[in-house]
Amino acid sequence: MYELILKNVSRFIDLTEEETDFFTLLLKPRKLRKKQFLLQEGDVAHYQYFINKGCLRIYTINEKGQEHVIQFAIEDWWTSDMYSFLTQTPAKMNIETIEDTELLSIDYPSLEILYRKVPKFERFFRLLLQNAFIAHQRRIIESMSLTADERYCKFIERYPAMEQRIPLKFIASYLGITPESLSRIRSQNTKVK
Amino acid sequence: MYELILKNVSRFIDLTEEETDFFTLLLKPRKLRKKQFLLQEGDVAHYQYFINKGCLRIYTINEKGQEHVIQFAIEDWWTSDMYSFLTQTPAKMNIETIEDTELLSIDYPSLEILYRKVPKFERFFRLLLQNAFIAHQRRIIESMSLTADERYCKFIERYPAMEQRIPLKFIASYLGITPESLSRIRSQNTKVK
DNA sequence: CGTCTATTTGAATGTACTCAAAAGCGGTGG
DNA sequence: CCACCGCTTTTGAGTACATTCAAATAGACG
Numbered sequence: 539m540y541e542l543i544l545k546n547v548s549r550f551i552d553l554t555e556e557e558t559d560f561f562t563l564l565l566k567p568r569k570l571r572k573k574q575f576l577l578q579e580g581d582v583a584h585y586q587y588f589i590n591k592g593c594l595r596i597y598t599i600n601e602k603g604q605e606h607v608i609q610f611a612i613e614d615w616w617t618s619d620m621y622s623f624l625t626q627t628p629a630k631m632n633i634e635t636i637e638d639t640e641l642l643s644i645d646y647p648s649l650e651i652l653y654r655k656v657p658k659f660e661r662f663f664r665l666l667l668q669n670a671f672i673a674h675q676r677r678i679i680e681s682m683s684l685t686a687d688e689r690y691c692k693f694i695e696r697y698p699a700m701e702q703r704i705p706l707k708f709i710a711s712y713l714g715i716t717p718e719s720l721s722r723i724r725s726q727n728t729k730v731k
Numbered sequence: 732m733y734e735l736i737l738k739n740v741s742r743f744i745d746l747t748e749e750e751t752d753f754f755t756l757l758l759k760p761r762k763l764r765k766k767q768f769l770l771q772e773g774d775v776a777h778y779q780y781f782i783n784k785g786c787l788r789i790y791t792i793n794e795k796g797q798e799h800v801i802q803f804a805i806e807d808w809w810t811s812d813m814y815s816f817l818t819q820t821p822a823k824m825n826i827e828t829i830e831d832t833e834l835l836s837i838d839y840p841s842l843e844i845l846y847r848k849v850p851k852f853e854r855f856f857r858l859l860l861q862n863a864f865i866a867h868q869r870r871i872i873e874s875m876s877l878t879a880d881e882r883y884c885k886f887i888e889r890y891p892a893m894e895q896r897i898p899l900k901f902i903a904s905y906l907g908i909t910p911e912s913l914s915r916i917r918s919q920n921t922k923v924k
Numbered sequence: 925c926g927t928c929t930a931t932t933t934g935a936a937t938g939t940a941c942t943c944a945a946a947a948g949c950g951g952t953g954g
Numbered sequence: 955c956c957a958c959c960g961c962t963t964t965t966g967a968g969t970a971c972a973t974t975c976a977a978a979t980a981g982a983c984g
Contacts (some may be wrong), residue, residue, distance in 0.1 A: 549941070601875045608868065621865050667860060672814050674867040678801065681874050682907035683793045706963065714875035719940055719965050799978055879972070900930065914932050925984105932979070939972085947964070954957085 539567065543588045543642055546614055550665050551658040554681045559652035560655055564648040576633040576641075583629050585643040586663075587672050592639025593703050596631050597711065607712040609673075610636075610700055620670055634702060686715045687723050733759065736781045738833055739807055743858050744851040751847055752845055759895060761834045765858050769826040776815035776822050778836040781858075782808050785832025786896050790904070795824055800905040802866075803829075812889040868902075879908045880916050 540562045547553065553561065566587075570576065576585055576594065589611055596617060597607045611617035622629035625657070628645060650657050680689060690713055694701045697726065702708070710720040733755045736907060739744065744755065761780075763769065769787065770776055789810060790800045801824065804810040815822035827839055837845070845852050873882060883906055887894045894902070903913040 598872055600872065602876065604876055606872055606875050608871065624861055635901070652972070661884060664857070667864065669815070671867065672861065673862045674816070674864065674871060675801065678870055678874070679791055679793065679799055681871065682799050683795065683797055687884070697766055716941065718942085718965085723939090725964075899928070909973065910931070911933085911974085915972085918932080926984085928981100929979075930979100932977100934977085935975090937972105937973085937974075939970105941970070943966105945964100945966085947962100948958105949962075950960095952957100952959085 539580075539590070540565070542590055542614055546616075547662060548587065551662050553656070553658070558655045558660075561652065561659070564580075564644055565642040565654055566644075568643055570635045570639045570641070572635055572638055576635065577622075577629055578632050578716050579630055580628050581622075581629075583619040583627055584645050586618045586623060586649065587611075587633075588642045588644075589613055589617065590640040590642060592641075593636040593700075594633055594639060595636055595708055595712075596633050598630055598632070602636060606714075607708050610697070610704060610708075610712065612699060612703070616666055620667065624667075636708070640650055647731055681714060686713060686719060687727070689713050690720065690723055691727075706723070732783070732835075733758070735807055737800065739781065739809075740855060744855050746849070746851070750849045750851075754845060754852070756836055757845055758835040759837055761839070763828045763832045763834070765828055765831055767828050767915040770812055771816075771821055771825050772823055773821050774815075775819055776812040776824075777838050779809060779811045779816060779842065779859075780804075781808065781835045781837075782806055783833040783835060785834075786893070787832060788829055788897070788901055788905075789800075789826050791823055791825070792902055795909065798904055799907075800901050803890070803897060803901075803905065804918055805892060805896070807838055809859055813860065829901070829918075874907060879906060879912060880920070882906050882918075 543565070544553075544558060544562075547561070553719065567590075568587075570592070571637065571687065576587065579599065591613055594611045594617060595607050596609045596619070599604050599605050609617070619631035619633070620625075621631040622631065649659075649663070678685065680692065684692065690709075693709065693713065706720055706724075707717040710717045717725075736758070737746075737755075739752060740754070758781075758785075758855075763785070769780065772792065782833050784806055787804045788800050789802045789804065789809060789812070790798050802810070810826065812822040812824040812826070815824065816839065842856070844853075873885065877885065883902075885905065886902065899913055899917075900910040903910045906913065908916075
């Protein structure tokens with residue numbers, strides 16, 4: 539159960555056996571079926587989630603009622619409404635499963651305890667925030683400088699594992715285009731090959 | 732010289748007189764004329780900058796040679812290539828003055844010293860990163876759900892002090908449109924009133 | 925005053941959108 | 955296991971918005 543998350547953490551920090559045990563004891567497993575909510579707009583994000591298995595999307599709904607996918611998350615990814623979690627204020631994001639999903643979660647107070655006991659984790663979670671920041675910055679630049687077609691190609695190149703599993707309408711939402719446009723882009727691209 | 736920055740810091744953390752002195756001693760003032768670079772792509776961002784006076788833009792240049800303004804910064808703002816600074820790796824951003832500018836800067840080693848001596852500053856700079864993260868997230872959502880016209884209106888509503896001082900071509904770049912389009916949007920809007 | 929850059933305006937083009945309808949697919953109940 | 959229903963994806967036609975390229979005007983700076 540902890541194999542994947544420990545491998546994930548070890549990419550950034552090294553843990554002793556004792557630290558590993560302390561960490562895993564703070565984690566709570568959770569299972570969700572397809573199309574269930576992990577977080578809904580207005581709730582405070584109490585947890586950071588690590589995905590052992592499955593697939594989710596994080597999205598907001600704007601004043602016009604449109605959904606916008608901010609991010610997908612699959613195995614070996616962390617997710618949460620970062621802002622809501624860090625500030626412990628009501629979320630503007632919704633997190634919903636796309637497949638049956640198995641998670642490990644750590645709540646805010648447990649994370650504080652973890653930081654005090656194993657300060658290396660401060661570094662680890664700061665790096666998560668940094669990476670999220672960079673990903674956002676890259677997305678801003680790409681949304682301005684690339685066409686929808688180019689954005690789609692980059693997406694499947696960057697996240698090949700996702701393309702198969704995520705309904706096209708969600709990918710379209712992530713790319714900032716309509717499902718119809720994505721459909722046309724895809725048929726154009728297969729013709730060319 | 733330190734009035735503005737201390738007021739800025741005090742919005743998030745309270746400092747004793749001693750801590751204030753320690754902090755200000757680490758700051759180096761710097762003056763730049765219009766159209767000078769504070770940071771260029773490829774250099775490592777050694778500093779966080781606080782702007783006492785003036786105006787700057789942070790931008791990237793993509794493979795196609797297009798400039799994209801990521802952010803503007805004026806008095807009472809902090810700026811840097813956040814990623815380059817945090818990871819101490821070469822920057823992808825350029826930072827260039829739009830007006831004659833007066834800054835206070837703190838370098839990476841000094842910040843480490845500051846963290847050790849006055850740990851409250853860890854909180855302060857984490858909040859800076861958080862706010863930058865949020866600003867980016869909001870921009871992604873708005874770039875997907877708003878028209879160019881709406882984005883421009885939000886911009887002048889959110890940063891009224893900037894509109895007067897920043898050449899339109901830079902604002903267009905920030906909004907992700909061409910200068911011609913922005914010109915048309917503006918003439919449309921004044922007609923309506 | 926002249927030069928260089930920024931901004932505006934015009935015309936033609938292109939990309940993605942909306943609305944509508946058909947086709948495809950998956951899950952559920954008989 | 956199959957038939958049906960609802961949702962997703964595709965396709966089509968017409969439209970809107972922003973772009974490109976070109977040229978004119980306005981403004982800033984030495």
